Amino acid sequence: MADQLVLDLTQALEDIPLIDPHSHIDPLNPVSRSLDDILGYHYYTELAHSAGMSQAPLAKDVPGRERVRAILQHIERFDNTLQYSWFAEIVKSFLGMTEDQISADNSDRLYDRAEKIFAQSDWEEQVFKKSNLEAIFLTNEFDDPLEDFDTSRYVPCLRTDALVFRLQEREIQIRLARATGVEVHDGPSLKRAIRKLFEQFLSKNAKACAISLPPNFSPKADAEALSPAGIFWVIAEHCREYKLPFDLMIGVNRQVYRNGVYQGQDLFDQRVSLLQYAELFNAFPQVTFPISVLCSNSNQELVSHAWIFPNVVTNGHWWYSNIPAYIHSDLKSRLQAVPKTKQIAYYSDAYKLEFVLPKFGMYRRVLANVLAEDFVRSRGWSENQAVELGKRLLRDNVREIFKI
Amino acid sequence: MADQLVLDLTQALEDIPLIDPHSHIDPLNPVSRSLDDILGYHYYTELAHSAGMSQAPLAKDVPGRERVRAILQHIERFDNTLQYSWFAEIVKSFLGMTEDQISADNSDRLYDRAEKIFAQSDWEEQVFKKSNLEAIFLTNEFDDPLEDFDTSRYVPCLRTDALVFRLQEREIQIRLARATGVEVHDGPSLKRAIRKLFEQFLSKNAKACAISLPPNFSPKADAEALSPAGIFWVIAEHCREYKLPFDLMIGVNRQVYRNGVYQGQDLFDQRVSLLQYAELFNAFPQVTFPISVLCSNSNQELVSHAWIFPNVVTNGHWWYSNIPAYIHSDLKSRLQAVPKTKQIAYYSDAYKLEFVLPKFGMYRRVLANVLAEDFVRSRGWSENQAVELGKRLLRDNVREIFKI
Amino acid sequence: MADQLVLDLTQALEDIPLIDPHSHIDPLNPVSRSLDDILGYHYYTELAHSAGMSQAPLAKDVPGRERVRAILQHIERFDNTLQYSWFAEIVKSFLGMTEDQISADNSDRLYDRAEKIFAQSDWEEQVFKKSNLEAIFLTNEFDDPLEDFDTSRYVPCLRTDALVFRLQEREIQIRLARATGVEVHDGPSLKRAIRKLFEQFLSKNAKACAISLPPNFSPKADAEALSPAGIFWVIAEHCREYKLPFDLMIGVNRQVYRNGVYQGQDLFDQRVSLLQYAELFNAFPQVTFPISVLCSNSNQELVSHAWIFPNVVTNGHWWYSNIPAYIHSDLKSRLQAVPKTKQIAYYSDAYKLEFVLPKFGMYRRVLANVLAEDFVRSRGWSENQAVELGKRLLRDNVREIFKI
Ligand SMILES: [Zn+2]
Ligand SMILES: [Zn+2]
Ligand SMILES: [Zn+2]
Known part of the structure; x- marks a missing residue:
């Protein structure tokens, strides 16, 4: 329902190759290995915590799979946020899954899918x-x-x-x-x-x-x-x-x-x-x-x-x-x-x-x-x-x- | 002329029963008895005063009917404001009158109508x-x-x-x-x-x-x-x-x-x-x-x-x-x-x-x-x-x- | 592509004679004599300077024609600004030229045209x-x-x-x-x-x-x-x-x-x-x-x-x-x-x-x-x-x- 001019401009802007002038990428480890690398981003941990999640799942010794589940258990509380919508776009664009598949119930499936995709050599x-x-x-x-x-x-x-x-x-x-x-x-x-x-x-x-x-x-x-x-x-x-x-x-x-x-x-x-x-x-x-x-x-x-x-x-x-x-x-x-x-x-x-x-x-x-x-x-x-x-x-x- | 989606959403939101989490209602005296209770609200007295009304009509001993007339005499100076539009909506929803009936000339009619309606036992x-x-x-x-x-x-x-x-x-x-x-x-x-x-x-x-x-x-x-x-x-x-x-x-x-x-x-x-x-x-x-x-x-x-x-x-x-x-x-x-x-x-x-x-x-x-x-x-x-x-x-x- | 209501209102507002309640007009010299009076306005000199122009062209002894050329040489760097669009409107409304004629190459033509128009006795x-x-x-x-x-x-x-x-x-x-x-x-x-x-x-x-x-x-x-x-x-x-x-x-x-x-x-x-x-x-x-x-x-x-x-x-x-x-x-x-x-x-x-x-x-x-x-x-x-x-x-x- 957005208007056609805006869609056309968006499309044209997407064709411009990006030079991103500020990040915290580790060049020796630039991409995610698991969904824990995605949902462990402070935007998600802080919003989950702000919305009621204890900090226990964030401890170093908690397996990534468990941490992801804990965050997904709270994500419905902040699915209105733009930070959530970045995640939804990652799920769609990189994992090939739909937004409605984001849920704690679906946590393992998301985790497995991400692991498989992120493991590709290229x-x-x-x-x-x-x-x-x-x-x-x-x-x-x-x-x-x-x-x-x-x-x-x-x-x-x-x-x-x-x-x-x-x-x-x-x-x-x-x-x-x-x-x-x-x-x-x-x-x-x-x-x-x-x-x-x-x-x-x-x-x-x-x-x-x-x-x-x-x-x-x-x-x-x-x-x-x-x-x-x-x-x-x-x-x-x-x-x-x-x-x-x-x-x-x-x-x-x-x-x-x-x-x-x-x-x-x-x-x-x-x-x-x-x-x-x-x-x-x-x-x-x-x-x-x-x-x-x-x-x-x-x-x-x-x-x-x-x-x-x-x-x-x-x-x-x-x-x-x-x-x-x-x-x-x-x-x-x-x-x-x-x-x-x-x-x-x-x-x-x-x-x-x-x-x-x-x-x-x-x-x-x-x-x-x-x-x-x-x-x-x-x-x-x-x-x-x-x-x-x-x-x-x-x-x-x-x-x-x-x-x- | 607002769009249909907005109208539909507004309608749906109106169906949600309200719990109003902050007010200054006197529970022993929660509703208005006269139009003076409505137009005596500080939003109207302060805007009328700001727009040029002296404070004489606000004295305790001035009859409510006179105070209302004085405020209505100044209301045209701030009929652009949102605070005015609350009043217009009260006139429409509760008094069953139209916005164009709001005027100093019509002061007594508005006052009488409000008095009658507010006097209902329920x-x-x-x-x-x-x-x-x-x-x-x-x-x-x-x-x-x-x-x-x-x-x-x-x-x-x-x-x-x-x-x-x-x-x-x-x-x-x-x-x-x-x-x-x-x-x-x-x-x-x-x-x-x-x-x-x-x-x-x-x-x-x-x-x-x-x-x-x-x-x-x-x-x-x-x-x-x-x-x-x-x-x-x-x-x-x-x-x-x-x-x-x-x-x-x-x-x-x-x-x-x-x-x-x-x-x-x-x-x-x-x-x-x-x-x-x-x-x-x-x-x-x-x-x-x-x-x-x-x-x-x-x-x-x-x-x-x-x-x-x-x-x-x-x-x-x-x-x-x-x-x-x-x-x-x-x-x-x-x-x-x-x-x-x-x-x-x-x-x-x-x-x-x-x-x-x-x-x-x-x-x-x-x-x-x-x-x-x-x-x-x-x-x-x-x-x-x-x-x-x-x-x-x-x-x-x-x-x-x-x-x- | 603006909507008709907005266009109609704009037109109606244009019919209201203006009393401009603050300016720095010199009443003995109220209008421009040359394009230098227009582009010498601080909005253009400061934006050109901010976008990289040295202050040399702004010296008193530089001929107006040269100053205008220098500013036009930098104007493409700030043609996104609203201040630029005032200039474009002056060019259109007063000089009868189009926005795409604004360029350093066209500097002399703009200058001459302005000089001629501004010289009219009325x-x-x-x-x-x-x-x-x-x-x-x-x-x-x-x-x-x-x-x-x-x-x-x-x-x-x-x-x-x-x-x-x-x-x-x-x-x-x-x-x-x-x-x-x-x-x-x-x-x-x-x-x-x-x-x-x-x-x-x-x-x-x-x-x-x-x-x-x-x-x-x-x-x-x-x-x-x-x-x-x-x-x-x-x-x-x-x-x-x-x-x-x-x-x-x-x-x-x-x-x-x-x-x-x-x-x-x-x-x-x-x-x-x-x-x-x-x-x-x-x-x-x-x-x-x-x-x-x-x-x-x-x-x-x-x-x-x-x-x-x-x-x-x-x-x-x-x-x-x-x-x-x-x-x-x-x-x-x-x-x-x-x-x-x-x-x-x-x-x-x-x-x-x-x-x-x-x-x-x-x-x-x-x-x-x-x-x-x-x-x-x-x-x-x-x-x-x-x-x-x-x-x-x-x-x-x-x-x-x-x-x-
Ligand atoms: Zn940073
Ligand atoms: Zn309060
Ligand atoms: Zn000034």
Whole structure:
């Protein structure tokens, strides 16, 4: 019952090969081995727990088959959610089963079917192909060896949360010394270590630096050398020197729900402003900052900053804002006020490749709707023009901004 | 001109018997006696005043008939509002008159007609029936005797604003001592008094505890015993012990417009965060907190907290957010990201039973639209599935969460 | 492909003669002389710069023809934006050319055509007529002589930013002394100077006082006499005495992007609340405050304050909120909850008259959509009733509130 124009645009958008600019894929283990890898994703464990499931089935020693059954026993309580619909699309597209086969009663059949399909020797290739995926960015700890995988398909990205926020921890200092040969004890040694990391990452085809930041963070030029703000500043300086975009993922408070499931503890505070980054954006005109915001309330600030600052770029629809209700309104304003060359459409944030398809599928349907409403119908654009705009967001900008 | 699917869904939702989980009904005086009871509702007095009416007609000694005329003289200035449309629906559904008969010229006719209709001996029954209403929650002061009414139809709810925020007032201390036999002067005596209240309320079928909170409030475990935060904490402990849900209505600033009409003085500050409640939600995993937020800007935090915390439940669309523009966007995101078992659809907040029908009517039309857009059309659900989801929100969750 | 009802409503709204209640038109030089006056508007220079254009073409000594070419060389990068579509509408409506003729290659042709058309002796009259414009408000510095123009067509408005925020600067003190004959050195001399300004402006048909305010501003009755808050208060007192509405444009941070283009440096902080103005609104019940908010996140506070406070009026869709995505949602809630007599639809904020047509055109299309959805279709209003509501917002309220 959706309208024909939207269906046509969706179809055309599906034909654009994807470069997914942010994920948590393990390149040595990129696809699921069992349904436990799918339903063990924090979206399902946290929603099942939120809806009443105890954490007992999540213990390490519980067999995957049992964990899957436990989650399916609770899934009817959140089958309204978009996260559920990603699962339903995986079941349909990858397992060849229908949505009404999703039930606790059917747990073993689903589990067996997934095991069989995922065991195919070319499963990774099949998923790439079915998802029309060309390359995907990783999230690499600073001491990741970045070895034994194809870095043009799995693109390294230097994740710097640990460096910025945990360098006071002995464990991090040791790992950093091991990775770089530098013992960090002051500003100059910090710079030597960071430089070493950048050179290692760039030698492995790294295309971005990235960090997630709490709502109260504000980078400052004159911060103490080994404070989070000071370390952050040094990383930005190296992004400038090595011409790497610096992905900022702004707004997460860690471990708010202290007894939440693994990766299901973090939340946010809507009282955050990009004004906290004004000094940074002014100081580094040569660095491109693709910005993700966790709360849709920050979207208008993001739109306006990307409209004004040449080095600010909108980046995807992150986590708690990654549902059609927010994507739709956030995307409309971005398309109406930010230069089209400064918008990165979307990233999957996936831990397993099977999620690229349903997540980008969701995004493309919203994008097709917005293109139909605001460009074809309201402004008289042709379908081709609208699809070209989609392609720019989904593909061309990723290639240009990250120099792929 | 609305589409047929939406009309069908609306019709099906109307067939679900309502349990209204929050109101200010006086069970000894639940229905209107005159049109003054309808148009004396603060929504009309404050909008008439805001649009230019002096407060003279609102004085106690002005006859109701005159007050109604004064408000009708100003009503054309706000006939665009949704609050006006509730009145128009009351005129149509209960008085059997048409919207174009609403005018100052027609004031006496409307007044007389209402008086005649409201005087019917079975008017209360008629309103229950016409509204498809089964039961409605009250808002009871701590010293309400809760006597002489059917508590299965009018469900008591312990409202604790006065205890938390006004216990330093001698009047409240006296009333509390009279109600409980306990003179409160320290933490232990406070606990004895609160325990007494809970036992009294539970013996009268109370199903919830409730409070409205200012934007700057933040509950703390280690607050001083007789401070608001300290008293609040003790009440939460008793909700745990007595297994009562604790409705939190977050965000109201009282008496911002100092010379406003009665109940038309309060506003809010959008700079509030549910992060202020993280300690509470962590400390009381056994207490269910149905949360209402006054400003729609808080809705994404509410969605995300209900998605993560098992004990956080979304609750209705409160006051300044109770218009279709906000209900529509708030509801979409709740349905897309919060388990369906953790959402209480709506409450009327009514002072007179006649408002249940138009307010729930407004809500159901928005709900039908969202179900049509996001479930039947976008996700291929059947109409029956969509109506079942509506029933879960409107009825099943109220029964399960409040144990009715 | 838009629906017929929306087209009919748009057409009917276009027939309403406009009074534009806020602009930056120079009445001695109100229309464009060249395409440089059009594309030199900060929306185009800042978007071109944001999309990669250096600031070299913006230097004073660069010929207009070259500047236009440089901007057109970058315009394809932001042809998705609504700001671009204003330009496309100017090209179509005033230059009689088609959108596909907008390109760098075609730069000279566009430039020549504009020069020829703008040179017509009756161009100003033509623009007024084509825009269905009756009168337009100005933004006048306190020492503007307000001479040599028709003040019933170009309505003076006393802009007070310099007085409030820059009176500590010697230059402002000198200009103020020259304009009023008063040397300001304390509270009483300040009041004498302000009184003089009000008398001068009122003698020239001024209809409003206006100011833009940063997010952290909060007026106080007891502020120091010559502090911004103190000066602001004195101006409010004179608005009361001289019965002038006081336009508050709330939320702008100046020069956030320090090296941005002229007028393309300002941004905002979404963490602002109208609660900061509660003392003001309470203290001046006789002054009407038409309020503009820079960030759409402030819109619900604005709606609720206009709903409660008789002296608060919603005013237009300002700057970063002046795109259909935000106008649509902000307008819906205003129409659903604010008395229709307390809403000023829109202002162009234009520097050249040619922008009145495309900006009001954009607004009217959004308004027609909202009237169709929320009034004709949802509430059964006739088209005539809907257009009457539009006329009240677009015209009647401007006349009544500013006493024109
Ligand atoms: Zn991630
Ligand atoms: Zn209430
Ligand atoms: Zn302006």
